[in-house]
Amino acid sequence: MKTKKRTIKAFVAVIAGGILFQSCKKEPNPSEANELITSLKVIMTDSANTNNKLVFSFIDLDGDKPNLPTQFDSIVLAPNSTYYATLQLLDESKNPVDTVSNEIIEKANDHLFVYKPNPASLVAVQISDKDSKNLPIGLLSTWRTSGIGKGTTTIVLRHQPDVKNGTEAPGDSDIEVVFPTIIK
Amino acid sequence: MKSISHIQSLKFPAIITKSWLKLPVLLLCLLHTNLFSQCNLTLSGRIMEEHTVEPLEYASIYLSAKKLTFITDSSGLFHFDNLCEGDYELLYTHPGCKTEKKIVSIHSNTTLNLELHHHEIDLHEVTVSQHKRESAPTQQIETLKEQALFESRGLSFAEALRTLSGVSSLRTGSTISKPVIHGMSGNRIVLVNNGIKLEGQQWGQDHAPEIDAYLAKKITVIKGASAIRYGSEAIAGVILSDPEPLPHKAGIGTELNYVFGSLNQQHDVCMLIQGNHNKIKSLSWRLQGTYKIGGNVRSPNYYQKNTGLREYNFSGTIGWKKEKYGFEIFGSYFNTKIGILSSSHTGSMADLKAAIQSSYPREQSDFSYDINRPYQQVQHFTTKANAYLNTKKGNILFQTSYQLNTREEYDKHISRNDSLAKLNRPALWLWIQTFHAEVMWDYKIKKWQSLVGGQFFSQTNTYKYSYLIPAYWNFNGGAFAIERWSNQKIELEFGARIDYRWMQAILFEKGKKREPIFQYAIPTVSAGVDYHINQKMKWNFHSGLAWRAPSMNELFVGGLHHSTATVEIGNEKLKSEQSLNLSSGLNLDYQWIQADVSLYTHLIKNYIYLLPDTTPLLTIRGYFPVFRYTQTDVALNGSDINIAVFPIKNIKLEAKASLLWGVNLKTHDWLAQIPSHRFNYSIRYNFNPIEKFNGMFLAINIVQVLKQNQLPKNNIDFLPAPNAYWLLNFDAGTNVNIKHQNFSVGFSIQNMLNKVYRDYMNRFRYFTDEGGINIMLRLKVPLFFH
Numbered sequence: 001m002k003t004k005k006r007t008i009k010a011f012v013a014v015i016a017g018g019i020l021f022q023s024c025k026k027e028p029n030p031s032e033a034n035e036l037i038t039s040l041k042v043i044m045t046d047s048a049n050t051n052n053k054l055v056f057s058f059i060d061l062d063g064d065k066p067n068l069p070t071q072f073d074s075i076v077l078a079p080n081s082t083y084y085a086t087l088q089l090l091d092e093s094k095n096p097v098d099t100v101s102n103e104i105i106e107k108a109n110d111h112l113f114v115y116k117p118n119p120a121s122l123v124a125v126q127i128s129d130k131d132s133k134n135l136p137i138g139l140l141s142t143w144r145t146s147g148i149g150k151g152t153t154t155i156v157l158r159h160q161p162d163v164k165n166g167t168e169a170p171g172d173s174d175i176e177v178v179f180p181t182i183i184k
Numbered sequence: 185m186k187s188i189s190h191i192q193s194l195k196f197p198a199i200i201t202k203s204w205l206k207l208p209v210l211l212l213c214l215l216h217t218n219l220f221s222q223c224n225l226t227l228s229g230r231i232m233e234e235h236t237v238e239p240l241e242y243a244s245i246y247l248s249a250k251k252l253t254f255i256t257d258s259s260g261l262f263h264f265d266n267l268c269e270g271d272y273e274l275l276y277t278h279p280g281c282k283t284e285k286k287i288v289s290i291h292s293n294t295t296l297n298l299e300l301h302h303h304e305i306d307l308h309e310v311t312v313s314q315h316k317r318e319s320a321p322t323q324q325i326e327t328l329k330e331q332a333l334f335e336s337r338g339l340s341f342a343e344a345l346r347t348l349s350g351v352s353s354l355r356t357g358s359t360i361s362k363p364v365i366h367g368m369s370g371n372r373i374v375l376v377n378n379g380i381k382l383e384g385q386q387w388g389q390d391h392a393p394e395i396d397a398y399l400a401k402k403i404t405v406i407k408g409a410s411a412i413r414y415g416s417e418a419i420a421g422v423i424l425s426d427p428e429p430l431p432h433k434a435g436i437g438t439e440l441n442y443v444f445g446s447l448n449q450q451h452d453v454c455m456l457i458q459g460n461h462n463k464i465k466s467l468s469w470r471l472q473g474t475y476k477i478g479g480n481v482r483s484p485n486y487y488q489k490n491t492g493l494r495e496y497n498f499s500g501t502i503g504w505k506k507e508k509y510g511f512e513i514f515g516s517y518f519n520t521k522i523g524i525l526s527s528s529h530t531g532s533m534a535d536l537k538a539a540i541q542s543s544y545p546r547e548q549s550d551f552s553y554d555i556n557r558p559y560q561q562v563q564h565f566t567t568k569a570n571a572y573l574n575t576k577k578g579n580i581l582f583q584t585s586y587q588l589n590t591r592e593e594y595d596k597h598i599s600r601n602d603s604l605a606k607l608n609r610p611a612l613w614l615w616i617q618t619f620h621a622e623v624m625w626d627y628k629i630k631k632w633q634s635l636v637g638g639q640f641f642s643q644t645n646t647y648k649y650s651y652l653i654p655a656y657w658n659f660n661g662g663a664f665a666i667e668r669w670s671n672q673k674i675e676l677e678f679g680a681r682i683d684y685r686w687m688q689a690i691l692f693e694k695g696k697k698r699e700p701i702f703q704y705a706i707p708t709v710s711a712g713v714d715y716h717i718n719q720k721m722k723w724n725f726h727s728g729l730a731w732r733a734p735s736m737n738e739l740f741v742g743g744l745h746h747s748t749a750t751v752e753i754g755n756e757k758l759k760s761e762q763s764l765n766l767s768s769g770l771n772l773d774y775q776w777i778q779a780d781v782s783l784y785t786h787l788i789k790n791y792i793y794l795l796p797d798t799t800p801l802l803t804i805r806g807y808f809p810v811f812r813y814t815q816t817d818v819a820l821n822g823s824d825i826n827i828a829v830f831p832i833k834n835i836k837l838e839a840k841a842s843l844l845w846g847v848n849l850k851t852h853d854w855l856a857q858i859p860s861h862r863f864n865y866s867i868r869y870n871f872n873p874i875e876k877f878n879g880m881f882l883a884i885n886i887v888q889v890l891k892q893n894q895l896p897k898n899n900i901d902f903l904p905a906p907n908a909y910w911l912l913n914f915d916a917g918t919n920v921n922i923k924h925q926n927f928s929v930g931f932s933i934q935n936m937l938n939k940v941y942r943d944y945m946n947r948f949r950y951f952t953d954e955g956g957i958n959i960m961l962r963l964k965v966p967l968f969f970h
Binding site: 010011014015027028029032033034035037038040058060063064065066068069072098100103104106107156159161172173174175176177178 | 529530531532534535582584596597599600601602604609611621623638640646647648649650651655690692742743744751753801802803804805806808810
């Protein structure tokens with residue numbers, strides 16, 4: 001009987017020890033999160049009137065996680081115009097906000113933006129920046145519109161470390177946003 | 185089910201049968217024999233393990249005078265006939281045992297029981313008796329041990345179990361594999377490694393069990409919900425991986441295992457050293473270490489880029505054993521790094537489509553041992569202390585353990601930010617610690633054998649760098665009782681268990697912290713009966729009624745899987761699953777046929793599974809298909825069949841089948857992600873051409889896997905289920921006895937025809953063919969020093 005009591009006591013002691021041991025807090029620290037691209041901003045300047053600046057955004061603060069985008073604009077441009085476009089990529093889940101496009105400039109040889117208007121006649125996009133190997137990057141571009149129309153423009157960021165050759169095929173996508181596009 | 189094996193009796197010269205007429209030969213042979221007495225006597229008996237008193241399979245017994253060798257089957261029985269009166273010398277041994285010698289005087293038909301010391305024998309009788317209880321016939325069990333286990337060396341833990349009927353695997357590429365029992369895996373299977381319930385991130389489809397297969401001396405699969413002593417979650421079954429028990433014989437023994445596999449140029453080395461103190465008989469110890477290195481896997485037409493693996497593990501055990509009491513302390517460390525096929529990483533649906541449409545993996549490479557991103561790195565640390573006390577009122581067993589599991593998943597791309605890139609952080613870091621304590625009491629009153637016990641565990645989980653599952657706390661207390669009654673004809677077993685679970689998740693939602701609490705009462709009941717129709721025929725019936733509480737990943741998972749370009753989303757409202765498992769089987773054990781045929785059903789109410797959502801999720805990488813955890817009622821019905829026939833001496837023909845139908849009872853449709861029917865046919869020739877060689881065999885084996893045609897009507901899948909396939913495998917091996925040490929050599933060729941195929945249960949079937957031909961060599965060198 002004595003041993004039995006002792007066994008029970010030992011058992012209770014071990015469990016109590018286990019609970020105490022577990023109680024040391026181990027909580028995740030959200031500020032340690034990996035970098036995300038939460039926001040893609042297309043900043044347009046009208047070539048005819050440089051004071052006319054337009055910004056079209058896609059913002060999804062939780063990245064790949066289940067919450068829906070908080071902002072998703074349509075690109076609305078005037079017909080028969082030329083716009084100079086600059087892309088800005090941000091990680092707005094961090095404080096301070098991280099400008100991911102700066103890192104893209106630093107790693108230009110690993111990245112390529114691809115613009116795909118649909119229908120193709122909607123707008124003509126030409127990339128105007130080049131990396132050190134003279135291949136296009138795509139953070140800067142010129143958009144030329146002609147007649148009025150409706151469609152989409154897909155902007156893809158291809159991540160192509162060591163395999164960039166100026167085409168879309170190698171690597172995989174970090175961004176793929178299909179902006180509704182209206183020329184009116 | 186016990187492993188089916190076979191009797192091989194090798195009679196070298198057939199000179200003995202008409203001994204009267206062959207006096208000159210006999211004079212040479214039978215030095216101790218009285219020639220003028222009658223020569224129609226028999227000598228038979230059983231070879232058993234000294235401590236467990238279990239019959240030894242593949243033990244060889246040599247009758248020197250007649251140069252006859254007999255290899256035992258699973259019953260351990262041997263038999264010599266046409267013997268004359270006189271003294272005979274018997275030499276008998278078993279792999280891993282020292283050869284024993286005995287002189288027997290025969291004056292009439294003689295039966296004797298011979299015992300062998302194994303250094304693998306359990307000192308730890310309590311543990312043995314517990315495990316024995318679980319492997320009691322009133323369970324649907326399959327075991328992998330000794331020769332069969334040796335033949336599986338070089339395969340991962342889950343792949344080794346695929347030879348058992350009813351067991352398959354869920355794979356991610358060629359190197360990550362999880363066991364599947366009756367179509368269920370992950371949280372529905374409890375893995376018990378060296379008496380400790382394995383606690384890691386077992387919910388993940390690409391999270392292989394953190395078990396060193398080389399430490400196991402015996403792997404037991406208990407199918408169905410009846411093994412209640414291991415916990416409340418095991419509605420599919422329990423897998424026990426047991427190491428060799430500590431030695432009890434003074435001296436030091438070592439065992440070296442080496443395996444090579446050509447598929448990925450894999451080398452495995454496992455070294456074990458153990459001993460028992462010369463003066464302090466109670467003290468035994470063991471040290472063990474395993475190292476594995478593998479490179480890119482070769483499919484018939486290409487190498488799979490970045491599919492190498494590394495694994496190093498070590499463990500140490502020290503035990504103190506007395507008749508009345510004893511204890512054991514165990515510690516182990518498991519560490520693995522597994523490369524993930526480069527082409528399986530996709531950023532968007534467009535990438536996935538391109539990867540699927542390409543008949544070759546998009547990224548090519550030659551053979552290499554290098555592991556680059558993406559890869560996983562997993563560490564599992566375990567420590568355990570247990571003690572037993574044998575009293576007149578039964579045995580008391582006490583065990584406590586602590587496990588720490590760290591899993592790091594490295595994404596394909598390193599950070600763009602140089603200072604972050606330098607840190608080389610994983611995309612996801614998961615950390616879980618588990619503390620277990622249990623006490624059990626084993627006693628017998630008349631014909632009732634009882635086991636009662638209580639268990640407690642507490643668990644803390646956390647993560648870093650990105651969210652996939654929440655940080656949480658989990659406390660669980662449980663108590664159980666198992667009663668067994670038996671007479672000569674009937675064995676009955678009843679069990680009941682109750683668990684209480686308290687879990688709290690820590691969530692950060694839009695900057696706010698939320699800590700929901702979940703509580704569950706989880707009952708489990710089981711009953712089984714074995715009826716011995718006659719000595720060779722047995723019928724059994726088992727039933728189990730079990731609840732399984734939803735796990736944290738099912739409640740809260742949220743994130744993108746880059747390899748399948750799908751988003752998984754948890755469901756906070758899930759209720760416990762309720763499972764009713766019924767199975768019945770017939771077991772035959774005749775000299776010419778051995779069979780195990782069973783039928784089973786698992787009826788599961790509120791079965792938790794991933795259902796494709798009709799609305800995809802929009803992210804900055806485009807739209808992704810969404811799978812949400814939801815509940816339905818299902819039936820998993822099937823049959824496991826093992827039949828072995830011995831048409832002539834030394835030949836064994838064997839057929840196995842695992843048939844399974846998964847039905848969604850609410851939609852009257854099939855369930856997705858269920859293994860298709862599979863079959864296994866083999867022919868095995870056992871022979872002993874030379875005295876020094878024993879247990880030599882040649883075997884040919886065909887594995888046939890049917891196409892999975894039982895798919896839901898509106899199944900969402902990127903590719904149709906792969907075609908049926910069959911593979912041809914070859915195996916050969918022998919034991920070599922040199923100076924009383926039994927060396928084992930094995931040689932096998934898997935997928936001999938280098939077939940190109942894909943399997944439905946491989947998550948990377950979208951990206952790559954399975955591995956091609958694999959030529960394997962296995963060596964086991966045991967040495968024992970006094």
